[in-house]
Amino acid sequence: MNLATRKLTQILIAALLCFSALRGHGQDAKLQLANLDKLSEKAARVTDVTLDGSLLQFAVNLIEKVDAEDKDVEQLKSIIKNLKGIYVKSFEFDAASQYSKGDIDAIRSQLTSPRWTKIVQSIEKRRNEYNEIYVLKNGDKVGGVVILVAEARELTVVNLVGEVPMDKVASLERHLAPGEKHSDKPKQKKESGHDQE
Amino acid sequence: MHFSEDDLREALKRKDPGEGFINQVMARVNQSASENEPALTKPEKKTNGSFMAWWMHRPAWAMAVAAVLLLAFGIGGYQYSEYRHREDIRIAHENQQRLEEAERARDQAIMALEIARAKMNHVLQHAQLQAEPNEKIRRQRL
Numbered sequence: 001m002n003l004a005t006r007k008l009t010q011i012l013i014a015a016l017l018c019f020s021a022l023r024g025h026g027q028d029a030k031l032q033l034a035n036l037d038k039l040s041e042k043a044a045r046v047t048d049v050t051l052d053g054s055l056l057q058f059a060v061n062l063i064e065k066v067d068a069e070d071k072d073v074e075q076l077k078s079i080i081k082n083l084k085g086i087y088v089k090s091f092e093f094d095a096a097s098q099y100s101k102g103d104i105d106a107i108r109s110q111l112t113s114p115r116w117t118k119i120v121q122s123i124e125k126r127r128n129e130y131n132e133i134y135v136l137k138n139g140d141k142v143g144g145v146v147i148l149v150a151e152a153r154e155l156t157v158v159n160l161v162g163e164v165p166m167d168k169v170a171s172l173e174r175h176l177a178p179g180e181k182h183s184d185k186p187k188q189k190k191e192s193g194h195d196q197e
Numbered sequence: 198m199h200f201s202e203d204d205l206r207e208a209l210k211r212k213d214p215g216e217g218f219i220n221q222v223m224a225r226v227n228q229s230a231s232e233n234e235p236a237l238t239k240p241e242k243k244t245n246g247s248f249m250a251w252w253m254h255r256p257a258w259a260m261a262v263a264a265v266l267l268l269a270f271g272i273g274g275y276q277y278s279e280y281r282h283r284e285d286i287r288i289a290h291e292n293q294q295r296l297e298e299a300e301r302a303r304d305q306a307i308m309a310l311e312i313a314r315a316k317m318n319h320v321l322q323h324a325q326l327q328a329e330p331n332e333k334i335r336r337q338r339l
Contacts, residue, residue: 047308051302059302059303059305059306062303063303076307076310080306080310086305120321120324121324122320122323122324122327123327124327129323132320133320147317149320156316158317160313172311
């Protein structure tokens with residue numbers, strides 16, 4: 001192997017490594033939540049939202065079309081425009097202890113990478129409540145957020161992928177639905193989104 | 198059989214054809230000329246008669262072909278307009294489906310962000326309360 005061929009091979013390997021690193025960089029903010037699907041049978045109320053790719057783009061386009069006079073809609077636009085994926089799995093149970101510690105550990109094990117940082121943790125052992133917020137850092141920016149709420153009768157995992165403005169999410173108004181701003185429907189909307197009961 | 202020279206001379210000597218011979222020959226010539234006349238005029242017709250002339254001499258055929266052509270164009274046009282109509286409906290249906298899909302996606306996104314907001318505030322509130330030094334107040338709030 002002459003010098004030129006060796007150099008070329010090294011460049012190719014470096015490019016491949018960079019490519020795979022970049023691929024991983026974009027994907028590792030998304031958690032694998034499929035292990036929670038089995039809880040649907042036990043839950044009294046299930047909320048399952050999976051929005052990414054073209055579907056999320058549809059939603060973004062539609063939200064962007066709404067007149068931006070309203071402050072809430074403007075805030076919603078600024079949050080959603082940089083998101084690459086929204087994944088929510090929420091289970092509400094009639095009885096306590098319907099999910100196992102293993103179910104939560106399967107989620108936590110995906111957050112052990114040094115790029116994930118646990119920014120908030122609240123544990124109430126007497127009530128069997130474990131609430132945590134994790135953030136994936138991409139340099140100075142937030143590349144993903146995981147909110148884990150594990151209570152006696154509820155298990156919720158929210159996974160936002162992409163640039164998430166945490167402050168804006170936390171300060172969102174309750175009545176977000178653009179078409180239903182003047183009605184008191186957000187609660188109804190939330191319930192109607194529950195896929196299975 | 199034997200022929201003598203005199204017999205042959207007698208047989209081949211000039212004879213008078215008679216008075217009406219010339220008239221008969223001329224009559225035959227005229228007759229054959231009139232028989233050949235249609236054969237001579239036919240190609241003349243072919244060369245002179247154009248495509249249109251052929252149709253002009255056959256109006257029934259012309260009408261039939263025109264009717265068939267009209268029918269064919271009519272059916273073709275109808276089929277095309279039906280196809281366009283079906284296509285328009287299909288495109289409108291697809292657009293409607295896409296819009297409904299987008300609206301569903303929007304509602305889901307809003308719902309997901311609403312849950313994210315609620316849970317984030319819930320966790321933050323719990324964490325804040327846990328940091329509360331006064332155990333009594335903390336328990337009350339919980």
